[in-house]
Amino acid sequence: MSFLREEVGGRKWKSFVDSLAGDNRPTVYDCIDHLLQGLLSGEVRLAMTVYSLAYFRERTSGSSVALVDHDRIPHMMTFTSAALLRGSEENNAAKKFVDWTVTDKAMKLYNEGYAIVAISKMSQPIEFLPANMLEHMAKNDFQWAATNRARILAEWQKRYDAKSEPKK
Numbered sequence: 711m712s713f714l715r716e717e718v719g720g721r722k723w724k725s726f727v728d729s730l731a732g733d734n735r736p737t738v739y740d741c742i743d744h745l746l747q748g749l750l751s752g753e754v755r756l757a758m759t760v761y762s763l764a765y766f767r768e769r770t771s772g773s774s775v776a777l778v779d780h781d782r783i784p785h786m787m788t789f790t791s792a793a794l795l796r797g798s799e800e801n802n803a804a805k806k807f808v809d810w811t812v813t814d815k816a817m818k819l820y821n822e823g824y825a826i827v828a829i830s831k832m833s834q835p836i837e838f839l840p841a842n843m844l845e846h847m848a849k850n851d852f853q854w855a856a857t858n859r860a861r862i863l864a865e866w867q868k869r870y871d872a873k874s875e876p877k878k
Contacts, residue, residue: 712855712862717848727870749775766823769838790824 715723746768748754768775792811798804810816817832825843826833835841855862 712850716851746775766838
């Protein structure tokens, strides 16, 4: 959503999001597998999601699920991270694991399912994604999003929280 706001501007973005809050409100799925089931059954005709290993599982099993590849529709991205939490400084196993996550061996393993890894020179194309994935990625100003996070969330909750999924 942050990328869409940057791409089309604040006014158009609010208009688009307002339209989603009405009769055009999208169906929310609790996991990618349920969304894929909806696509495969025909219940859902078009879906927008971030990168998912479930997508690759479906593609490798012969499913007709596909990426939309268009110059104006960037591929989205997700981040996977690991960190030591406060209070775990003395946990040697946790330290060893976090240290391992940034090794060449870890990057090679990550690159089996992710086209872009933290050490960019180790990023290799993977099946079912464009070879020049970095060129297709959404350009997003994460500094702006982080700086404005509280304001954006407050506005979102004020305008749309009544339409949100119930909190569990």
